[in-house]
Amino acid sequence: MAVEWGKNTLKKIRYYTRIYFMLAAQYLKQRMQFRADFVMEIFGMLIVNLVEFLTFWVVFHSITELGGWNFYEMLFLYGFSLMAMSPQQLLLDNGWSLSHKVVTGDFLKYCFRPMNLLFYFMSETVDVKGFSQWFLGIVMFVYSWNKLGIPVTFVNILLLLVFMSGAVLICMGLLIFSCAFGFMGGATNAAMVLASDLKGYSRYPLTVFHKAIRIIFTVVIPVGFVAYYPASFFVKAKENIPVIVYFSPVIGMIFFLLTCKFWLYHARKYAGTGS
């Protein structure tokens, strides 16, 4: 029984991986057709993040700390959140086109494929500009890690990976959750804009906010797990972090799976536009 189940799962994984790479290659070919656009997007992503960094730098020109965090600690937090947001940018960017496709009826074509609807819809695009975001995040993260003199030990690296996987899953979950509102009609990405704004706010330490907002960002919308709690583990020597943070991959996984179910539930109710 167990062997049978294992075999099937393996087969499924192989099938989906193969399809993913086929679709990705197709998409990249299609994008390379318009090379100017391709370059513009990567350049645009770099500029956005550089200007945001400049904002940061200008503020710290006049002050020395924000909510008890100094410049390098803030940079650490910022780098961590950029890295956590990159996989979602890279893999799930097609979510932004959902509401448009639902209204025009183009979404119907996805419903006739013999595979997971969410997987097929999302793997249609590989958003290359996610790489430039990732790259910037890594640069900031490594630089500030170095400046803060955090020891590079096996335990630290392992915990970094644990926290990062939780953060990545939460980011992906938030995107899928907000994307599902596209099925409710209204031709709007507003929920997605809200979710991405909230993720953006993860680069401020939670200590900045009022207690009520801190609780919301921990329990209701787990934005705190995206960067604040993991970063404070490293730079603030474990102070003020609830024990639950160590289980962030589990929380992330549950959150991610629930949001997938939520998305698929609404996708199944989609009836097309009749055209």
Added chain:
Amino acid sequence: MLKRYRGIIRNCFAEELTYREHFIVMLLISVVYYIVLYFVWKAIYAGSGSSINGQTFADTFVNLALTSCLVQCLSSEIEWNIHFTILDGNIIIKMVRPLNYMMYMLSEKIGYVITHIITNGIPVFLVVMILFPGYLHPGWNIVMFVFCMCLSFLMMFCLEFMAGVFAFYTQSVWGISTIKNVVVGFFAGSNVPLSFFPEGLYRIAQILPFKSMYHEPLRMLMDTSMDAHAYIRVIGFQFGWCILLMAAAWILFKIMSKRLDINGG
């Protein structure tokens, strides 16, 4: 002639208000934004005494809130409208109509911006006036403010139109549109007040048009010590940039329309 454009304006005005969900979530986004802005700057000031660069917390908060509100009001991202019509080929329908294409787009933007002013601009200004009394001094300077904002509106239109027309060449608008948004936001002083800028950056901000588009008109409402000379300088600077941008937009449109490929339709 103008009657046709009035129809377009009315359509776009109605379009923005059609979906109630969209409207409510957009409202929520602004509210969350102002709350975060408040707490972040409160924390910045908590660590550094009552005044930074000669500005108190209330000065900074009012300044940032109103500047980003003005930026929000004037931006309607019509480059995305152009982008979508290029992708599905419908742009040809807009171009062969007996209307000037640039005026067509301008009318669409007027419709959107009127909605933003009613739903976003006026409420934010009223709330700031109630919560932070003594910062705004409405009087005859409102006339000058509105006049300057009209110029800013035209300048913003030119920038968006250029970004959209640029897509005739690249077929997509995300990159250029995003660059435009962050650069305008930063140099208009909606992320950090301009008084925080270090010397070099401040000089760049002074040459670029964005400071005169948002910061200076706002100063007309807040700063009673501005004399006629200062008014003339601001308006002259803005006027010069406005004409420059309109010329640039028109020339770019003429060049790019030769390169435009129509996708089916």
